[in-house]
Amino acid sequence: MANNCNLVSVLCVFLVLTLFHNPIAVSGQINVPVVALFTFGDSNFDAGNKQTLTKTLVAQGFWPYGKSRDDPNGKFSDGFIAPDFVAKFMKIPIAIPPALQPNVNVSRGASFAVADATLLGAPVESLTLNQQVRKFNQMKAANWNDDFLKKSVFMIYVGANDYLNFTKNNPNADASAQQAFVTSVTNKLKNDISLLYSSGASKFVIQTLAPLGCLPIVRQEYNTGIDQCYEKLNDLAKQHNEKIGPMLNEMARTTPGFQFTVFDFYNAILTRTQRNQNFRFFVTNTSCCGVGTHDAYGCGLPNVHSRLCEYQRSYLFFDGRHNTEKAQEMFGHLLFGADTNVVQPMNVRELVVYPVDEPMREFWVPTTTSATVQASDSSSSSSRGYEYY
Secondary structure (H helix, E strand, O other): OHHHHHHHHHHHHHHHHHHHHOOOOEOOEOOOOOOOEEEEEOOOOOOOHHHHHOOOOOHHHOOOOOHHHOOOOOOOOOOOOHHHHHHHHOOOOOOOOEOOOOOOOOOOEEEOOOOOOOOOOOOOOOOOHHHHHHHHHHHHHHHOOHHHHHHOEEEEEOOHHHHHHHHHHOOOOOHHHHHHHHHHHHHHHHHHHHHHHHOOOOEEEEEOOOOHHHOHHHHHHOOOOOOOOOHHHHHHHHHHHHHHHHHHHHHHHHOOOOEEEEEOHHHHHHHHHHOHHHHOOOEEEEEOEEEOOOOOEOOOOOOOOOEEOOOHHHEEEOOOOOEOHHHHHHHHHHHHHOOOOOEEOOOHHHHHHOOOOOOOOOOOOOOHHHHHOOOOOOOOHHHHHHOOO
16 A cells, blocks of 8 residues: 555656646646747738828728727727737737837837738838838847847738739739749748848748638729639739748758748638638628728728628628638637648747757648649539638
8 A cells, every 4th residue: 555655656746847847738728938929021910000101091090990899000900910819829918019100019029010011122101021121120139139039939921912913013924924923022032031030030930822812802803703713813822832831941951940830821711711601701702891892992991981791700801801800810829729731830839839949840841732722613622621720
């Protein structure tokens, strides 16, 4: 009997020591390090920078934007956006502020994303990704030390405007011209990520482009009909996305301390468009707010009599390009805790606790599902693996 008690005592002590020695997983939770979240890119991640930067009124600063929170604050949604939810899951107690707004608390990160941002060119009253990184560098010394930045997370979503502008300006571009443009965009993305890395970042979250041809504003402008997508833009997005994983793999193998993950935003949107009932979306091809065949234009503009849906949570898109808060919350959950069908080679939760400067053990791998989903064929059996994410 005494021997049994001693054995139990030893096991209990071992269990306690194990829990305290490895605090990553206790009761199904993680002990999230005190780090920051920084976002870069376009309107999808803009936390209010556009209305600070521009001299004109920004519709996103007015109702019905922010409707679900009774707070129109410059975000392109009816409420929170995906980085807000990621920050919450990271136990960041304050909202991630727009970096361009004066006198904001950037101690736990900031959004440098600006609506209309591109990788190439000089957008009007916006910033390219390169300019956003340079703005980050201007603020760096006064706000964050190198050790803190190494542990923090840097999220990027950019490139959509480059392809939307290219398609509008080059409607008859052939396959070789499209391929050349995709190469120029992705090369610039790589250069800007490298600049951010040299500025102190080491943990990157890169979001692939959405199926751009399925955005309500694109369906409306190109007269695709209610249910069809504009496949030329989807093809450009797919070509772009196919280069992201291999590019980041190479950077991780050749750049000391470089860590990353890729969020398959393309298929996250596409599955919700095709199998909307699985996610309790009633409408996925038109917007909740706007005018036109797909209610995709003019939401929030004072001179436009926009239609506003009765229940925004039943819509995938709030305006012509941006998702409702309900969808944004889904994307936040996917980013932080989904499996490798969605975000790989690890999710944000794993990336946050991954030891700094330790080489990655796993890398991005291509998935046949991602390559074979067809935007115009909602019955495609090849996409069943994505049905529930």
